[in-house]
Amino acid sequence: MTKIDPSLYLNNQSRGSFSNALGKDEFLKILMAQLQNQDPLNPMEDKEFISQMATFSSLEQMMNMSKSMDALVNNQSISPVxxxxxxxxxxxxxxxxxxxxxxxxxxxxxxxxxxxxxxxxxxxxxxxxxxxxxxxxxxxxxxxxxxx
The missing domain is CATH 2.30.30 (SH3 type barrels.)
Structure with a gap:
């Protein structure tokens, strides 16, 4: 059995700027860590995996839409016309x-x-x-x- 590195405990982590918002990069890191560390005798079910991938896809689409909306608002507020x-x-x-x-x-x-x-x-x-x-x-x- 592998040993957990004590430096990764939450009480050893800095409490500086913590954001509740997880982006697509953090979501993908969590998913990859989950896949790498899953029990080979009890792998993640297909339904769970598909659900997580759909969530990831949805998150990415929402982030793209948010960027597009921000650009639209900025372009409209800039033009005096x-x-x-x-x-x-x-x-x-x-x-x-x-x-x-x-x-x-x-x-x-x-x-x-x-x-x-x-x-x-x-x-x-x-x-x-x-x-x-x-x-x-x-x-x-x-x-x-x-x-x-």
């Missing part, structure tokens, strides 16, 4: 800017227009309006449903 696409068809109000000076017209004059498209310029969302203007989203002072 997607972030502001809900404004298409909405009426926006913004302060009129003098095209020569780039300053707001005094006294303050508000302009209303419908958002036709959203584009990206230098990492910021730009609203393309039905009056031919294009404004940055931070210029908008009001958003509402278009009046008929």
């Amino acid at each position: 997607i972030e502001y696409s809900h404004m298409i068809g909405k009426e926006v109000t913004y302060l009129k800017i003098d095209e020569e000076t780039g300053e707001y017209v005094q006294p303050a004059e508000k302009v209303k227009s419908i958002v036709e498209a959203v584009s990206q310029q230098e990492g910021s969302a730009v609203l393309e309006l039905d009056n031919g203007k294009a404004i940055y989203t931070d210029e908008v002072v009001r958003v509402n449903h278009p009046s008929s």
Whole structure:
């Protein structure tokens, strides 16, 4: 009979960062250790083995799906076009800017227009309006449903 190495006892293991989540690598290591150390006179039944392999396959598929979902969320949150696409068809109000000076017209004059498209310029969302203007989203002072 083989002797168990005392260094493998739980009380000899570091208690640093322990995670309850087992990944596919840990699952595969456990399965391989189980296969290597099984009793040759009482081997694991086929049903058990198939069940464990199905569990392993399921775990791997869930991990792949999780990675895909994370990538999808990251891609959507990065794009300002997607972030502001809900404004298409909405009426926006913004302060009129003098095209020569780039300053707001005094006294303050508000302009209303419908958002036709959203584009990206230098990492910021730009609203393309039905009056031919294009404004940055931070210029908008009001958003509402278009009046008929």
